[in-house]
Amino acid sequence: MDILQILSNTGSSLIAPATIGYALAALGLAMHFGFTGLLNMGVAAFMAIGAYGYAISILTFGFPWWGGMLVGVGGSIVFALILGIPTLRLRGDYLAIVTIAAAEVVRLLFLTTTFDEYTGSADGLSGYHASFRSFNPIPDGTYGFGPWEYNANGWWVRIFGITILAICALILWAVMRSPWGRVIKGIREDEDAVRALGKNVFSYKLQSLMLGGVFGAMGGIIYALPASVNPGVYVTSLTFFVYTALLLGGAATIFGPIIGSVIFWGVQTLLSNLLPALVNIGVLPFMTTTQSQTVRFILVGVALMLLVIYRPQGILGNKKELTFVK
């Protein structure tokens, strides 16, 4: 068992593009669920639209990288509108059902062979890196130390991702401390009361859905930025993982989703390295290495349950502000 290698992999995962992607998606979900109370179960769809929007516009239409990102973000706004206009009149649990269905529709549209030419169906998309990498200001070479040693492209993706994450967190912080944020939190508590005070609740909920959707799309783009767009990623369990990361950090906080994602990925990477190693040295004789990979997802489920029951406010949440307990 190579403990150093395991720790190195775990350390590296803390600033991996996947972690940053999750953090962005969780930030969007904090907007939807933590602050507005919208039980959006379609996080995966917003991420998929971001990633596919980015990849397709580069590969098929020859857009530059920033154009592809704008298309991905624009696509998520359109999706938020299509999803929101008919469903935001629904309450809580119904919205969850509709969004989970919509996310499946989106995923299957990207997966079907009908649009193979654009989406690559089951193979996904790759080879769209040239434009983004050509803007890389970092000279070639390998930088960093310990677990965080990457080449120029690796750093460019990470620095770009962290910058986007910082901007999004700043935007969320700025809007949530404003009177706009006060209306949003009021809607979470009781939308009829807010309506009775002369606020256009529907419009606020739509704005929240769009803003959180943009964060989710950026998350999808960052997630796909270093490697490829793989339709197997944007499944419903992705939504649940993002929820786990969010609830871990604190649903109604700004830094909670970020810290939650970092911890989520850190623990995931640790377990995915540690468990097979333990099996190999005979500490866990009752399972195979393949089974041990499944066990870590079972542990995610258990962790999610424990969180919701014993610490619903998350790590950073205000103890008094329990979004689950009313």
Added chain:
Amino acid sequence: MSSKDAPAAPAERKKTTGLHKGDIAPGVAKVDPIIIADGIRRTFGGLTAVNVDHVEIPRNAITALIGPNGAGKTTLFNLLTGFDKPDEGKWTFDGHALAGMGAHKVARLGQVRTFQLTKALGLLTVLENMKLGAKDQIGENIFRGMIPSLWRKQEAEIEERAIVLLKKFKLDAKSSDFAASLSGGQRKLLEMARALMSQPTLVMLDEPMAGVNPALTQSLLDHILDLKDEGMTVLFVEHDMHMVRHIADWVIVMAEGQVVAEGPPDQVMKDQAVIDAYLGSHQDVDLGIVTGRIEGELNTAAIDLAEEVKDLDANIAKGKETGK
């Protein structure tokens, strides 16, 4: 509790009179109406919840809407405030036609309501609850919200106004607590104070006294009377007849979705239709005396009731014997 035991008001305030034109009858025209409603009908499946031909609410007066459970009072409230849509009918508020208008637009026109089940926004602080009530806030636009220099000045003004109101409603010590930590009565006060933040012209209160302890009742009544003094119009739904007698200038009685009577409170309470539909003939009788649990003098109405009760008891006993 009989009317004799009702807590005496510290200073009896004058009722507004002379609100109507012509003879008093359901749907009578008012000298200066703030709401004029015509032909409002709302059905839920086969049930006609509200079927009001014509009703006018007088301006700068306190109007009570009373009636038995299921009379359609809250439904009418919901219709007038845009929270529900009628099958047919139209109504104006302060000259604006409201039919088909959304609840938030109605509220912006200055017609603000509270709810039967209090809706304090639990995980917002008391002060945030109050600030939310203010109208036309610059920072409530998402883009302008991101630039504090645009809304800071207004925010300070709103906060000042909120603190004055909170002091008045004796909630200022709680201003930084979550609204969820308030008692039921305090939440009622908060909801009312929050509604006043929007500087309304018409305040609609749905059962403001429900669940409020007697000690708080008096201050709540005074607050409602103050609203009138400040030039607002109040329309409220209430079951507490003492409150209705005490503060209402005008009473509208609903039963089975229709307006069956209206008039000044003293007159309406004597109306036979109202007594039959709602008050019952034994409204001032202490049930304890009738059932013999409390010693006391029975008036004629109570003697009638006691006899009725005896008859019923006898019938039930008979029924049981024959049943066996």
